[in-house]
Every structure is written in structure tokens, then in C-alpha cells.
Amino acid sequence: MTPQKIFELFCELVTTDSPTGDEALLREKLQQKLQSFGAETEVDDAGNLRGFLPGTLELPVKMFSSHMDTVEPGRGVKVILDADGRIHSDGTTILGADDKDGITAILAALESIRAKNLPHGPLEFLFTVGEEKNLNGAARINPGWLRSKFAWVIDGPGEIGTIYANGVGKIGFTIDVKGKAAHAGICPEKGINAFVLASQGIMGMQPGNFGDATMNYGNIHGGIADNVVPDHVTLTGEIRSSNPARIRELQKKLCDHWKQWGEVAFTEGYPPYELENPALIRHTENVLQAAGYTPHLKRFFAGSDANYISKLGIDVCLLATGRAQNHTPAETTTLENLENLAFVVERLMLS
Numbered sequence: 001m002t003p004q005k006i007f008e009l010f011c012e013l014v015t016t017d018s019p020t021g022d023e024a025l026l027r028e029k030l031q032q033k034l035q036s037f038g039a040e041t042e043v044d045d046a047g048n049l050r051g052f053l054p055g056t057l058e059l060p061v062k063m064f065s066s067h068m069d070t071v072e073p074g075r076g077v078k079v080i081l082d083a084d085g086r087i088h089s090d091g092t093t094i095l096g097a098d099d100k101d102g103i104t105a106i107l108a109a110l111e112s113i114r115a116k117n118l119p120h121g122p123l124e125f126l127f128t129v130g131e132e133k134n135l136n137g138a139a140r141i142n143p144g145w146l147r148s149k150f151a152w153v154i155d156g157p158g159e160i161g162t163i164y165a166n167g168v169g170k171i172g173f174t175i176d177v178k179g180k181a182a183h184a185g186i187c188p189e190k191g192i193n194a195f196v197l198a199s200q201g202i203m204g205m206q207p208g209n210f211g212d213a214t215m216n217y218g219n220i221h222g223g224i225a226d227n228v229v230p231d232h233v234t235l236t237g238e239i240r241s242s243n244p245a246r247i248r249e250l251q252k253k254l255c256d257h258w259k260q261w262g263e264v265a266f267t268e269g270y271p272p273y274e275l276e277n278p279a280l281i282r283h284t285e286n287v288l289q290a291a292g293y294t295p296h297l298k299r300f301f302a303g304s305d306a307n308y309i310s311k312l313g314i315d316v317c318l319l320a321t322g323r324a325q326n327h328t329p330a331e332t333t334t335l336e337n338l339e340n341l342a343f344v345v346e347r348l349m350l351s
């Protein structure tokens with residue numbers, strides 16, 4: 001694919017709105033594209049799209065995956081290409097390079113292999129829904145639906161060449177703190193101000209680093225009016241770690257600590273993952289090196305679809321795409337990144 005064609009494909013994808021929960025139109029387009037390259041396709045109950053292209057060589061099946069959904073504001077994206085090759089939106093929406101740069105790379109690589117008639121092993125493609133909402137598309141994939149034992153998720157932050165072989169797990173929590181309402185002017189002493197209780201609770205267990213885990217209070221709301229002693233505050237937050245035992249420990253600590261002020265309930269999250277296949281990491285490093293990149297193996301402090309794909313018995317690496325400031329209207333990538341990423345994915349498909 002020429003750089004111009006890669007850019008056109010990227011524009012087509014980012015201008016097809018697909019905020020989480022609204023991926024159907026994009027999925028249809030991707031399904032048609034996969035079929036036009038000779039791949040058979042299937043959509044599961046969650047809405048994830050799988051493609052499979054039989055190989056011309058007897059090799060193990062390899063999978064390439066990206067997510068279809070974007071965060072908001074992600075509707076009506078206008079793509080602007082600067083003279084220096086920088087690509088961004090008009091500033092009113094995200095760009096959607098997260099993760100349509102990954103999808104572009106996979107489709108461009110596939111097209112290139114088909115156009116040049118290059119011999120390859122069997123290839124599997126996975127385009128998920130709901131990644132931005134606690135990875136809930138990948139979470140619902142049925143065991144046995146995917147055929148691969150090796151995969152690359154093309155969705156990481158940082159420079160191309162960066163490999164992540166882990167992902168942290170996360171669990172959300174809600175803390176309900178109950179005080180007692182009273183008239184703030186006539187009899188404040190008859191009330192119990194829930195804000196005071198919540199601040200005592202926060203000061204007694206402050207957010208931040210807990211060894212190899214983190215905890216954050218991210219949202220707080222409560223109270224109804226300036227003349228009422230507030231009887232209720234709700235805090236929400238999250239715990240993250242690569243180590244499932246540490247997550248459980250912090251959950252217990254949080255419950256024990258907060259029990260004198262309120263009630264803790266745990267909400268949605270996802271499990272951590274750690275790739276324990278040095279051969280796959282070495283192979284990925286070798287391919288990146290041969291493609292002209294300096295491979296960097298880094299720790300990842302967020303989650304990706306790799307967290308769940310790994311639970312299906314598939315060894316998976318998460319690769320960086322070169323995009324920056326994703327999840328904001330300042331999100332950018334470059335023509336060079338799109339081209340280079342497609343080249344790297346093509347080398348991996350042929351490796």
C-alpha cells in the first residue's frame with residue numbers, strides 16, 4: 001500500500017464513528033474489507049469480529065488484534081494533515097488513532113501481502129468492541145473461538161519498537177459514607193456532616209503507591225444545598241496492580257479501613273496479565289530489529305485487550321503505535337507512524 005493509500009484508509013476508519021457501544025457500522029466495513037482480502041469472518045455474541053485467512057505455508061496460526069471502539073468526544077472526526085506529516089483532529093473531538101492506527105496497520109499489511117502474493121502462514125484477525133469500557137468485548141470472548149496460540153495487540157502508547165509483555169489488573173470501588181442531615185443554621189449540631197467523615201477516611205488512607213500497587217479516589221459527590229448538613233457522600237476509585245494477590249490485599253485494607261465511616265463495594269475491573277514466553281518476546285524483538293527499530297521492552301501500567309486474550313491460552317505481546325495524547329482532543333499521530341506500523345505488522349505476519 002502506498003503512504004497515500006494508508007492515509008486514506010486511516011481517514012476512512014477515523015471518520016466512521018465508533019464510540020463504545022456504537023461499533024456496528026465500523027464492524028461492517030471491516031468485515032467487508034477482510035472478506036475482500038479472502039478472509040472468512042465471524043462476529044460473536046459480544047460483537048467482536050474475527051477474521052481468518054488460511055496460510056500458504058504450514059506454520060502456527062498468528063493473530064493480530066486491535067479494538068474498534070473509541071472514547072468520546074469521538075463523533076464527526078475531521079482529520080487534519082499538517083505539512084510536516086502530523087495528523088490531528090480539528091480540536092473538537094479525539095482523532096481516534098486509538099486504536100484505528102492499529103486497524104489501519106493490520107489491514108494495510110494484509111493488503112500488501114496479498115498484492116505481492118507473498119507466502120505466509122495462517123493469519124487470524126480480531127477486532128474487538130468495548131475495549132475502552134473495562135475491556136468488556138475481549139472479556140466476553142468464548143474459549144475456543146480463536147485458533148491462535150500467539151498474538152500481537154496493536155494498541156500501546158509510546159514509540160514504535162516498544163513491546164509490553166504485561167498489563168496491570170484493575171478493580172473499581174464505591175464507598176458510601178452516611179452522616180445525618182440537619183438545618184445548617186438552626187441546629188447544625190444535630191447533624192453529622194458526611195464530608196467531615198469522608199475527609200477523615202481519606203486522610204487515614206491516602207491514595208497513591210502501595211508497593212507494586214496503586215490506589216486512587218477519582219470521584220466524589222454528595223450534599224444537596226448550602227443550608228443542609230450533608231448526610232451522604234459517595235466516593236469512587238480504583239486499585240491497580242500486576243499482582244492479583246496485591247489487589248486482593250488492598251481490597252481488604254480498604255474495607256477494613258473504611259468500615260468505621262462507610263461501606264465499600266467493588267465494581268467492574270479486569271485481571272492482570274504477564275507474558276511468560278521469552279521466545280515470543282525475543283522473536284518480536286528480532287522482527288522489530290530487522291525492520292530497523294530498536295526494541296524496548298517496557299512495563300505497562302494500564303490494561304489492554306491482551307489482559308483477556310492471554311486468559312484464552314494465547315501468548316500475546318502489546319505493541320506501541322507511536323500515537324500521542326490519546327483520549328484527548330489533542331491526540332496525534334504522523335504519516336510516518338502509520339506507514340512504519342504497517343511495515344512492522346507486515347514483517348510480523350511474514351515472520
Ligand SMILES: [Zn+2]
Pocket residue numbers: 067098099131155
Ligand atoms: Zn486503545
